Amino acid sequence: MQPSTLHANRKTVLRLSQTLLAALLLSLSLACTNLWSSNRDANSNSRNSRSPSQPAHTAMNSNFASSLPQGFHIPDQSDAVGRRLLAEYGAMFVARGGAQAPPTVIFADDAEVSRWQSSVRTTREDMGGMTMELQAPAMAALMQARNEAQAAGLKITPRGSDAARRSYTDTISLWLSRVEPGLQHWTNAGQLSQQDADRIKRLSPRDQVSEILQLESRGLFFNRDFTRSILSSVAAPGASQHLSMLAFDVTENDNPSVRKILAHHGWFQTVISDTPHFTYLGVSEDQLPSLGLKKVTNGGRTFWVPDVE
Structure with a gap:
Protein backbone atom coordinates (compact mmCIF):
# COMPACT_ATOMS: atom_id res chain seq x y z
CA MET A 1 0.00 0.00 0.00
CA GLN A 2 1.29 3.45 -0.91
CA PRO A 3 2.20 5.75 2.03
CA SER A 4 -0.28 8.36 0.80
CA THR A 5 -3.08 5.80 0.78
CA LEU A 6 -2.18 4.58 4.27
CA HIS A 7 -2.17 8.14 5.56
CA ALA A 8 -5.60 8.79 4.05
CA ASN A 9 -7.02 5.65 5.63
CA ARG A 10 -5.70 6.67 9.03
CA LYS A 11 -7.36 10.07 8.71
CA THR A 12 -10.64 8.42 7.76
CA VAL A 13 -10.51 6.09 10.76
CA LEU A 14 -9.68 9.00 13.04
CA ARG A 15 -12.61 11.07 11.77
CA LEU A 16 -14.93 8.08 12.15
CA SER A 17 -13.76 7.49 15.72
CA GLN A 18 -14.29 11.15 16.59
CA THR A 19 -17.80 11.05 15.12
CA LEU A 20 -18.70 7.91 17.07
CA LEU A 21 -17.31 9.39 20.29
CA ALA A 22 -19.31 12.59 19.82
CA ALA A 23 -22.48 10.59 19.19
CA LEU A 24 -21.86 8.53 22.33
CA LEU A 25 -21.32 11.63 24.46
CA LEU A 26 -24.50 13.22 23.07
CA SER A 27 -26.52 10.10 23.88
CA LEU A 28 -25.18 10.03 27.43
CA SER A 29 -25.99 13.72 27.87
CA LEU A 30 -29.57 13.24 26.67
CA ALA A 31 -30.05 10.24 28.94
CA CYS A 32 -28.84 12.17 31.98
CA THR A 33 -31.09 15.11 31.11
CA ASN A 34 -34.14 12.85 30.82
CA LEU A 35 -33.32 11.13 34.10
CA TRP A 36 -32.94 14.46 35.90
CA SER A 37 -36.21 15.71 34.42
CA SER A 38 -38.06 12.55 35.46
CA ASN A 39 -36.75 12.77 39.02
CA ARG A 40 -37.62 16.45 39.19
CA ASP A 41 -41.19 15.81 38.02
CA ALA A 42 -41.57 12.88 40.40
CA ASN A 43 -40.35 14.97 43.33
CA SER A 44 -42.63 17.82 42.32
CA ASN A 45 -45.63 15.51 42.09
CA SER A 46 -44.75 14.01 45.45
CA ARG A 47 -44.61 17.44 47.08
CA ASN A 48 -47.88 18.53 45.51
CA SER A 49 -49.73 15.37 46.47
CA ARG A 50 -48.95 15.39 50.18
CA SER A 51 -50.54 17.33 52.98
CA PRO A 52 -48.57 18.78 55.89
CA SER A 53 -49.11 15.69 58.01
CA GLN A 54 -50.56 12.94 55.84
CA PRO A 55 -51.16 12.06 52.19
CA ALA A 56 -53.59 14.44 50.52
CA HIS A 57 -56.88 12.90 49.49
CA THR A 58 -56.86 12.41 45.74
CA ALA A 59 -60.16 10.56 45.34
CA MET A 60 -63.59 11.48 46.63
CA ASN A 61 -66.62 9.24 46.91
CA SER A 62 -69.04 10.26 44.17
CA ASN A 63 -71.97 10.17 46.60
CA PHE A 64 -70.14 12.56 48.90
CA ALA A 65 -69.24 14.95 46.09
CA SER A 66 -72.79 14.98 44.72
CA SER A 67 -74.26 15.52 48.21
CA LEU A 68 -72.28 18.70 48.89
CA PRO A 69 -74.23 21.98 48.79
CA GLN A 70 -74.64 23.71 45.47
CA GLY A 71 -71.79 26.14 44.96
CA PHE A 72 -69.65 24.49 47.63
CA HIS A 73 -65.95 25.22 47.18
CA ILE A 74 -64.06 21.91 47.14
CA PRO A 75 -60.37 22.45 47.97
CA ASP A 76 -58.17 21.57 45.01
CA GLN A 77 -55.11 19.34 45.11
CA SER A 78 -52.81 22.28 45.85
CA ASP A 79 -54.75 23.10 49.04
CA ALA A 80 -53.47 20.33 51.30
CA VAL A 81 -54.76 21.96 54.48
CA GLY A 82 -58.24 22.46 53.03
CA ARG A 83 -58.46 18.85 51.92
CA ARG A 84 -57.26 17.64 55.31
CA LEU A 85 -59.92 19.72 57.05
CA LEU A 86 -62.60 18.47 54.67
CA ALA A 87 -61.65 14.90 55.58
CA GLU A 88 -61.65 15.68 59.31
CA TYR A 89 -64.83 17.76 59.62
CA GLY A 90 -66.59 17.40 56.29
CA ALA A 91 -69.54 15.23 57.34
CA MET A 92 -71.59 18.31 58.22
CA PHE A 93 -71.48 19.53 54.62
CA VAL A 94 -73.89 16.79 53.54
CA ALA A 95 -76.40 17.46 56.33
CA ARG A 96 -80.07 17.12 55.42
CA GLY A 97 -83.31 17.59 57.35
CA GLY A 98 -83.53 21.29 56.59
CA ALA A 99 -79.99 22.05 57.76
CA GLN A 100 -77.94 24.59 55.83
CA ALA A 101 -74.24 23.83 55.45
CA PRO A 102 -71.58 26.52 54.96
CA PRO A 103 -70.30 27.06 51.41
CA THR A 104 -66.65 26.59 52.31
CA VAL A 105 -64.41 24.34 54.39
CA ILE A 106 -62.86 27.21 56.30
CA PHE A 107 -64.13 30.73 56.96
CA ALA A 108 -61.60 33.49 56.35
CA ASP A 109 -62.38 35.74 59.31
CA ASP A 110 -64.90 36.88 61.88
CA ALA A 111 -66.80 39.06 59.41
CA GLU A 112 -67.36 36.15 57.03
CA VAL A 113 -68.58 33.93 59.87
CA SER A 114 -70.94 36.62 61.17
CA ARG A 115 -72.44 37.24 57.73
CA TRP A 116 -73.10 33.56 57.16
CA GLN A 117 -74.49 32.89 60.65
CA SER A 118 -76.88 35.83 60.33
CA SER A 119 -78.25 34.34 57.09
CA VAL A 120 -79.33 31.09 58.76
CA ARG A 121 -82.53 30.53 60.73
CA THR A 122 -81.67 29.64 64.33
CA THR A 123 -83.38 28.77 67.60
CA ARG A 124 -82.25 29.39 71.17
CA GLU A 125 -83.06 27.23 74.17
CA ASP A 126 -82.17 27.47 77.84
CA MET A 127 -80.44 24.32 79.05
CA GLY A 128 -79.52 24.28 82.71
CA GLY A 129 -79.15 28.03 82.84
CA MET A 130 -77.05 28.17 79.67
CA THR A 131 -78.39 29.59 76.42
CA MET A 132 -77.74 27.27 73.49
CA GLU A 133 -78.21 28.34 69.87
CA LEU A 134 -78.40 26.03 66.85
CA GLN A 135 -79.91 26.02 63.41
CA ALA A 136 -83.65 25.64 63.87
CA PRO A 137 -83.98 22.07 62.47
CA ALA A 138 -80.99 20.92 64.53
CA MET A 139 -82.40 22.41 67.72
CA ALA A 140 -85.83 20.89 67.09
CA ALA A 141 -84.26 17.44 66.70
CA LEU A 142 -82.11 17.94 69.78
CA MET A 143 -85.10 18.91 71.91
CA GLN A 144 -86.94 15.81 70.72
CA ALA A 145 -83.93 13.72 71.72
CA ARG A 146 -83.82 15.39 75.13
CA ASN A 147 -87.50 14.62 75.66
CA GLU A 148 -87.01 10.99 74.68
CA ALA A 149 -84.02 10.73 77.01
CA GLN A 150 -85.98 12.26 79.87
CA ALA A 151 -88.79 9.76 79.35
CA ALA A 152 -86.20 6.99 79.67
CA GLY A 153 -84.74 8.47 82.85
CA LEU A 154 -81.70 9.86 81.04
CA LYS A 155 -80.28 13.31 80.38
CA ILE A 156 -78.75 15.08 77.39
CA THR A 157 -77.05 18.25 78.60
CA PRO A 158 -74.54 20.70 77.13
CA ARG A 159 -70.89 20.25 77.99
CA GLY A 160 -70.24 23.87 78.80
CA SER A 161 -71.51 27.25 77.67
CA ASP A 162 -69.84 26.89 74.25
CA ALA A 163 -71.41 23.50 73.50
CA ALA A 164 -73.42 24.83 70.54
CA ARG A 165 -72.89 28.01 68.50
CA ARG A 166 -69.42 29.53 68.53
CA SER A 167 -67.85 32.62 67.03
CA TYR A 168 -64.70 32.88 64.95
CA SER A 233 -58.71 18.18 70.16
CA VAL A 234 -59.73 21.48 68.55
CA ALA A 235 -60.67 22.63 65.08
CA ALA A 236 -58.55 24.92 62.97
CA PRO A 237 -59.66 28.58 63.20
CA GLY A 238 -62.65 29.11 60.95
CA ALA A 239 -63.22 25.38 60.40
CA SER A 240 -65.17 24.33 63.50
CA GLN A 241 -68.52 22.63 62.97
CA HIS A 242 -69.80 24.79 65.82
CA LEU A 243 -69.60 27.79 63.48
CA SER A 244 -72.23 26.09 61.33
CA MET A 245 -74.49 25.73 64.38
CA LEU A 246 -74.93 22.06 63.53
CA ALA A 247 -72.74 20.73 66.35
CA PHE A 248 -73.43 20.08 70.01
CA ASP A 249 -71.11 18.81 72.75
CA VAL A 250 -72.89 16.38 75.08
CA THR A 251 -71.95 15.76 78.70
CA GLU A 252 -73.44 12.25 78.76
CA ASN A 253 -71.60 11.12 75.61
CA ASP A 254 -70.20 8.01 77.35
CA ASN A 255 -73.68 6.49 77.66
CA PRO A 256 -74.49 4.23 74.66
CA SER A 257 -78.22 4.73 75.26
CA VAL A 258 -77.79 8.49 74.93
CA ARG A 259 -75.83 8.07 71.70
CA LYS A 260 -78.57 5.79 70.35
CA ILE A 261 -81.29 8.33 71.15
CA LEU A 262 -79.32 11.12 69.51
CA ALA A 263 -78.78 9.00 66.39
CA HIS A 264 -82.51 8.28 66.27
CA HIS A 265 -83.02 12.03 65.90
CA GLY A 266 -80.31 12.62 63.30
CA TRP A 267 -77.40 13.47 65.59
CA PHE A 268 -74.19 11.48 64.99
CA GLN A 269 -70.55 11.52 66.00
CA THR A 270 -68.48 12.68 63.01
CA VAL A 271 -65.12 13.81 64.40
CA ILE A 272 -62.96 10.85 65.40
CA SER A 273 -61.53 11.15 68.93
CA ASP A 274 -63.72 14.14 69.81
CA THR A 275 -66.04 12.04 71.93
CA PRO A 276 -68.40 14.73 73.33
CA HIS A 277 -69.03 16.11 69.83
CA PHE A 278 -72.21 15.33 67.87
CA THR A 279 -73.23 16.65 64.46
CA TYR A 280 -76.75 17.10 63.14
CA LEU A 281 -77.02 15.27 59.80
CA GLY A 282 -80.81 15.10 59.70
CA VAL A 283 -81.23 11.56 58.33
CA SER A 284 -81.42 8.04 59.69
CA GLU A 285 -78.22 6.05 60.07
CA ASP A 286 -78.99 3.73 57.17
CA GLN A 287 -79.05 6.74 54.82
CA LEU A 288 -75.58 8.00 55.70
CA PRO A 289 -73.64 5.83 53.20
CA SER A 290 -75.76 7.24 50.37
CA LEU A 291 -74.45 10.69 51.34
CA GLY A 292 -70.87 9.51 50.89
CA LEU A 293 -70.11 8.93 54.57
CA LYS A 294 -68.39 5.83 55.89
CA LYS A 295 -68.59 4.21 59.31
CA VAL A 296 -65.44 4.16 61.41
CA THR A 297 -65.30 2.40 64.77
CA ASN A 298 -62.96 3.86 67.36
CA GLY A 299 -62.93 3.16 71.08
CA GLY A 300 -66.19 1.24 70.85
CA ARG A 301 -67.97 4.19 69.23
CA THR A 302 -69.26 4.71 65.73
CA PHE A 303 -68.17 7.77 63.78
CA TRP A 304 -69.45 8.78 60.35
CA VAL A 305 -66.82 10.56 58.28
CA PRO A 306 -66.40 11.58 54.62
CA ASP A 307 -65.46 8.68 52.36
CA VAL A 308 -62.38 10.24 50.78
CA GLU A 309 -59.15 8.44 49.96
Whole structure:
Protein backbone atom coordinates (compact mmCIF):
# COMPACT_ATOMS: atom_id res chain seq x y z
CA MET A 1 0.00 0.00 0.00
CA GLN A 2 1.29 3.45 -0.91
CA PRO A 3 2.20 5.75 2.03
CA SER A 4 -0.28 8.36 0.80
CA THR A 5 -3.08 5.80 0.78
CA LEU A 6 -2.18 4.58 4.27
CA HIS A 7 -2.17 8.14 5.56
CA ALA A 8 -5.60 8.79 4.05
CA ASN A 9 -7.02 5.65 5.63
CA ARG A 10 -5.70 6.67 9.03
CA LYS A 11 -7.36 10.07 8.71
CA THR A 12 -10.64 8.42 7.76
CA VAL A 13 -10.51 6.09 10.76
CA LEU A 14 -9.68 9.00 13.04
CA ARG A 15 -12.61 11.07 11.77
CA LEU A 16 -14.93 8.08 12.15
CA SER A 17 -13.76 7.49 15.72
CA GLN A 18 -14.29 11.15 16.59
CA THR A 19 -17.80 11.05 15.12
CA LEU A 20 -18.70 7.91 17.07
CA LEU A 21 -17.31 9.39 20.29
CA ALA A 22 -19.31 12.59 19.82
CA ALA A 23 -22.48 10.59 19.19
CA LEU A 24 -21.86 8.53 22.33
CA LEU A 25 -21.32 11.63 24.46
CA LEU A 26 -24.50 13.22 23.07
CA SER A 27 -26.52 10.10 23.88
CA LEU A 28 -25.18 10.03 27.43
CA SER A 29 -25.99 13.72 27.87
CA LEU A 30 -29.57 13.24 26.67
CA ALA A 31 -30.05 10.24 28.94
CA CYS A 32 -28.84 12.17 31.98
CA THR A 33 -31.09 15.11 31.11
CA ASN A 34 -34.14 12.85 30.82
CA LEU A 35 -33.32 11.13 34.10
CA TRP A 36 -32.94 14.46 35.90
CA SER A 37 -36.21 15.71 34.42
CA SER A 38 -38.06 12.55 35.46
CA ASN A 39 -36.75 12.77 39.02
CA ARG A 40 -37.62 16.45 39.19
CA ASP A 41 -41.19 15.81 38.02
CA ALA A 42 -41.57 12.88 40.40
CA ASN A 43 -40.35 14.97 43.33
CA SER A 44 -42.63 17.82 42.32
CA ASN A 45 -45.63 15.51 42.09
CA SER A 46 -44.75 14.01 45.45
CA ARG A 47 -44.61 17.44 47.08
CA ASN A 48 -47.88 18.53 45.51
CA SER A 49 -49.73 15.37 46.47
CA ARG A 50 -48.95 15.39 50.18
CA SER A 51 -50.54 17.33 52.98
CA PRO A 52 -48.57 18.78 55.89
CA SER A 53 -49.11 15.69 58.01
CA GLN A 54 -50.56 12.94 55.84
CA PRO A 55 -51.16 12.06 52.19
CA ALA A 56 -53.59 14.44 50.52
CA HIS A 57 -56.88 12.90 49.49
CA THR A 58 -56.86 12.41 45.74
CA ALA A 59 -60.16 10.56 45.34
CA MET A 60 -63.59 11.48 46.63
CA ASN A 61 -66.62 9.24 46.91
CA SER A 62 -69.04 10.26 44.17
CA ASN A 63 -71.97 10.17 46.60
CA PHE A 64 -70.14 12.56 48.90
CA ALA A 65 -69.24 14.95 46.09
CA SER A 66 -72.79 14.98 44.72
CA SER A 67 -74.26 15.52 48.21
CA LEU A 68 -72.28 18.70 48.89
CA PRO A 69 -74.23 21.98 48.79
CA GLN A 70 -74.64 23.71 45.47
CA GLY A 71 -71.79 26.14 44.96
CA PHE A 72 -69.65 24.49 47.63
CA HIS A 73 -65.95 25.22 47.18
CA ILE A 74 -64.06 21.91 47.14
CA PRO A 75 -60.37 22.45 47.97
CA ASP A 76 -58.17 21.57 45.01
CA GLN A 77 -55.11 19.34 45.11
CA SER A 78 -52.81 22.28 45.85
CA ASP A 79 -54.75 23.10 49.04
CA ALA A 80 -53.47 20.33 51.30
CA VAL A 81 -54.76 21.96 54.48
CA GLY A 82 -58.24 22.46 53.03
CA ARG A 83 -58.46 18.85 51.92
CA ARG A 84 -57.26 17.64 55.31
CA LEU A 85 -59.92 19.72 57.05
CA LEU A 86 -62.60 18.47 54.67
CA ALA A 87 -61.65 14.90 55.58
CA GLU A 88 -61.65 15.68 59.31
CA TYR A 89 -64.83 17.76 59.62
CA GLY A 90 -66.59 17.40 56.29
CA ALA A 91 -69.54 15.23 57.34
CA MET A 92 -71.59 18.31 58.22
CA PHE A 93 -71.48 19.53 54.62
CA VAL A 94 -73.89 16.79 53.54
CA ALA A 95 -76.40 17.46 56.33
CA ARG A 96 -80.07 17.12 55.42
CA GLY A 97 -83.31 17.59 57.35
CA GLY A 98 -83.53 21.29 56.59
CA ALA A 99 -79.99 22.05 57.76
CA GLN A 100 -77.94 24.59 55.83
CA ALA A 101 -74.24 23.83 55.45
CA PRO A 102 -71.58 26.52 54.96
CA PRO A 103 -70.30 27.06 51.41
CA THR A 104 -66.65 26.59 52.31
CA VAL A 105 -64.41 24.34 54.39
CA ILE A 106 -62.86 27.21 56.30
CA PHE A 107 -64.13 30.73 56.96
CA ALA A 108 -61.60 33.49 56.35
CA ASP A 109 -62.38 35.74 59.31
CA ASP A 110 -64.90 36.88 61.88
CA ALA A 111 -66.80 39.06 59.41
CA GLU A 112 -67.36 36.15 57.03
CA VAL A 113 -68.58 33.93 59.87
CA SER A 114 -70.94 36.62 61.17
CA ARG A 115 -72.44 37.24 57.73
CA TRP A 116 -73.10 33.56 57.16
CA GLN A 117 -74.49 32.89 60.65
CA SER A 118 -76.88 35.83 60.33
CA SER A 119 -78.25 34.34 57.09
CA VAL A 120 -79.33 31.09 58.76
CA ARG A 121 -82.53 30.53 60.73
CA THR A 122 -81.67 29.64 64.33
CA THR A 123 -83.38 28.77 67.60
CA ARG A 124 -82.25 29.39 71.17
CA GLU A 125 -83.06 27.23 74.17
CA ASP A 126 -82.17 27.47 77.84
CA MET A 127 -80.44 24.32 79.05
CA GLY A 128 -79.52 24.28 82.71
CA GLY A 129 -79.15 28.03 82.84
CA MET A 130 -77.05 28.17 79.67
CA THR A 131 -78.39 29.59 76.42
CA MET A 132 -77.74 27.27 73.49
CA GLU A 133 -78.21 28.34 69.87
CA LEU A 134 -78.40 26.03 66.85
CA GLN A 135 -79.91 26.02 63.41
CA ALA A 136 -83.65 25.64 63.87
CA PRO A 137 -83.98 22.07 62.47
CA ALA A 138 -80.99 20.92 64.53
CA MET A 139 -82.40 22.41 67.72
CA ALA A 140 -85.83 20.89 67.09
CA ALA A 141 -84.26 17.44 66.70
CA LEU A 142 -82.11 17.94 69.78
CA MET A 143 -85.10 18.91 71.91
CA GLN A 144 -86.94 15.81 70.72
CA ALA A 145 -83.93 13.72 71.72
CA ARG A 146 -83.82 15.39 75.13
CA ASN A 147 -87.50 14.62 75.66
CA GLU A 148 -87.01 10.99 74.68
CA ALA A 149 -84.02 10.73 77.01
CA GLN A 150 -85.98 12.26 79.87
CA ALA A 151 -88.79 9.76 79.35
CA ALA A 152 -86.20 6.99 79.67
CA GLY A 153 -84.74 8.47 82.85
CA LEU A 154 -81.70 9.86 81.04
CA LYS A 155 -80.28 13.31 80.38
CA ILE A 156 -78.75 15.08 77.39
CA THR A 157 -77.05 18.25 78.60
CA PRO A 158 -74.54 20.70 77.13
CA ARG A 159 -70.89 20.25 77.99
CA GLY A 160 -70.24 23.87 78.80
CA SER A 161 -71.51 27.25 77.67
CA ASP A 162 -69.84 26.89 74.25
CA ALA A 163 -71.41 23.50 73.50
CA ALA A 164 -73.42 24.83 70.54
CA ARG A 165 -72.89 28.01 68.50
CA ARG A 166 -69.42 29.53 68.53
CA SER A 167 -67.85 32.62 67.03
CA TYR A 168 -64.70 32.88 64.95
CA THR A 169 -62.99 34.40 67.98
CA ASP A 170 -63.96 31.34 70.03
CA THR A 171 -62.22 29.06 67.54
CA ILE A 172 -59.07 31.18 67.70
CA SER A 173 -59.01 31.04 71.50
CA LEU A 174 -59.38 27.26 71.49
CA TRP A 175 -56.71 26.89 68.80
CA LEU A 176 -54.20 28.99 70.74
CA SER A 177 -54.98 27.03 73.91
CA ARG A 178 -53.31 24.06 72.21
CA VAL A 179 -50.70 25.79 70.06
CA GLU A 180 -48.99 27.89 72.72
CA PRO A 181 -48.52 25.09 75.29
CA GLY A 182 -47.42 22.79 72.47
CA LEU A 183 -44.75 25.17 71.25
CA GLN A 184 -43.46 25.55 74.81
CA HIS A 185 -43.50 21.78 75.36
CA TRP A 186 -41.53 20.92 72.23
CA THR A 187 -39.09 23.78 72.80
CA ASN A 188 -38.41 22.53 76.32
CA ALA A 189 -37.99 19.01 74.95
CA GLY A 190 -35.31 20.22 72.54
CA GLN A 191 -37.35 19.20 69.50
CA LEU A 192 -38.09 22.76 68.35
CA SER A 193 -35.84 25.80 68.34
CA GLN A 194 -36.92 28.90 70.19
CA GLN A 195 -36.47 30.82 66.96
CA ASP A 196 -38.97 28.61 65.12
CA ALA A 197 -41.41 28.72 68.03
CA ASP A 198 -41.29 32.52 68.10
CA ARG A 199 -41.75 32.67 64.33
CA ILE A 200 -44.87 30.48 64.50
CA LYS A 201 -46.29 32.55 67.36
CA ARG A 202 -46.02 35.67 65.21
CA LEU A 203 -48.11 34.12 62.44
CA SER A 204 -51.85 34.66 62.28
CA PRO A 205 -53.80 31.69 63.67
CA ARG A 206 -54.97 30.86 60.14
CA ASP A 207 -51.38 30.78 58.86
CA GLN A 208 -50.31 28.70 61.85
CA VAL A 209 -52.40 25.75 60.71
CA SER A 210 -50.06 24.48 57.99
CA GLU A 211 -47.03 25.07 60.22
CA ILE A 212 -48.50 23.05 63.09
CA LEU A 213 -49.52 20.22 60.77
CA GLN A 214 -45.99 20.19 59.36
CA LEU A 215 -44.61 19.79 62.87
CA GLU A 216 -47.07 16.99 63.54
CA SER A 217 -45.77 15.18 60.46
CA ARG A 218 -42.49 14.98 62.41
CA GLY A 219 -44.25 13.53 65.45
CA LEU A 220 -44.53 16.81 67.37
CA PHE A 221 -48.21 16.62 68.28
CA PHE A 222 -50.28 19.44 69.73
CA ASN A 223 -53.29 17.94 71.50
CA ARG A 224 -53.51 18.30 75.27
CA ASP A 225 -51.08 15.50 76.09
CA PHE A 226 -48.96 15.92 72.94
CA THR A 227 -49.68 12.38 71.70
CA ARG A 228 -52.23 13.05 68.93
CA SER A 229 -53.02 15.64 66.30
CA ILE A 230 -54.30 19.01 67.39
CA LEU A 231 -57.29 18.36 65.11
CA SER A 232 -58.42 15.58 67.43
CA SER A 233 -58.71 18.18 70.16
CA VAL A 234 -59.73 21.48 68.55
CA ALA A 235 -60.67 22.63 65.08
CA ALA A 236 -58.55 24.92 62.97
CA PRO A 237 -59.66 28.58 63.20
CA GLY A 238 -62.65 29.11 60.95
CA ALA A 239 -63.22 25.38 60.40
CA SER A 240 -65.17 24.33 63.50
CA GLN A 241 -68.52 22.63 62.97
CA HIS A 242 -69.80 24.79 65.82
CA LEU A 243 -69.60 27.79 63.48
CA SER A 244 -72.23 26.09 61.33
CA MET A 245 -74.49 25.73 64.38
CA LEU A 246 -74.93 22.06 63.53
CA ALA A 247 -72.74 20.73 66.35
CA PHE A 248 -73.43 20.08 70.01
CA ASP A 249 -71.11 18.81 72.75
CA VAL A 250 -72.89 16.38 75.08
CA THR A 251 -71.95 15.76 78.70
CA GLU A 252 -73.44 12.25 78.76
CA ASN A 253 -71.60 11.12 75.61
CA ASP A 254 -70.20 8.01 77.35
CA ASN A 255 -73.68 6.49 77.66
CA PRO A 256 -74.49 4.23 74.66
CA SER A 257 -78.22 4.73 75.26
CA VAL A 258 -77.79 8.49 74.93
CA ARG A 259 -75.83 8.07 71.70
CA LYS A 260 -78.57 5.79 70.35
CA ILE A 261 -81.29 8.33 71.15
CA LEU A 262 -79.32 11.12 69.51
CA ALA A 263 -78.78 9.00 66.39
CA HIS A 264 -82.51 8.28 66.27
CA HIS A 265 -83.02 12.03 65.90
CA GLY A 266 -80.31 12.62 63.30
CA TRP A 267 -77.40 13.47 65.59
CA PHE A 268 -74.19 11.48 64.99
CA GLN A 269 -70.55 11.52 66.00
CA THR A 270 -68.48 12.68 63.01
CA VAL A 271 -65.12 13.81 64.40
CA ILE A 272 -62.96 10.85 65.40
CA SER A 273 -61.53 11.15 68.93
CA ASP A 274 -63.72 14.14 69.81
CA THR A 275 -66.04 12.04 71.93
CA PRO A 276 -68.40 14.73 73.33
CA HIS A 277 -69.03 16.11 69.83
CA PHE A 278 -72.21 15.33 67.87
CA THR A 279 -73.23 16.65 64.46
CA TYR A 280 -76.75 17.10 63.14
CA LEU A 281 -77.02 15.27 59.80
CA GLY A 282 -80.81 15.10 59.70
CA VAL A 283 -81.23 11.56 58.33
CA SER A 284 -81.42 8.04 59.69
CA GLU A 285 -78.22 6.05 60.07
CA ASP A 286 -78.99 3.73 57.17
CA GLN A 287 -79.05 6.74 54.82
CA LEU A 288 -75.58 8.00 55.70
CA PRO A 289 -73.64 5.83 53.20
CA SER A 290 -75.76 7.24 50.37
CA LEU A 291 -74.45 10.69 51.34
CA GLY A 292 -70.87 9.51 50.89
CA LEU A 293 -70.11 8.93 54.57
CA LYS A 294 -68.39 5.83 55.89
CA LYS A 295 -68.59 4.21 59.31
CA VAL A 296 -65.44 4.16 61.41
CA THR A 297 -65.30 2.40 64.77
CA ASN A 298 -62.96 3.86 67.36
CA GLY A 299 -62.93 3.16 71.08
CA GLY A 300 -66.19 1.24 70.85
CA ARG A 301 -67.97 4.19 69.23
CA THR A 302 -69.26 4.71 65.73
CA PHE A 303 -68.17 7.77 63.78
CA TRP A 304 -69.45 8.78 60.35
CA VAL A 305 -66.82 10.56 58.28
CA PRO A 306 -66.40 11.58 54.62
CA ASP A 307 -65.46 8.68 52.36
CA VAL A 308 -62.38 10.24 50.78
CA GLU A 309 -59.15 8.44 49.96
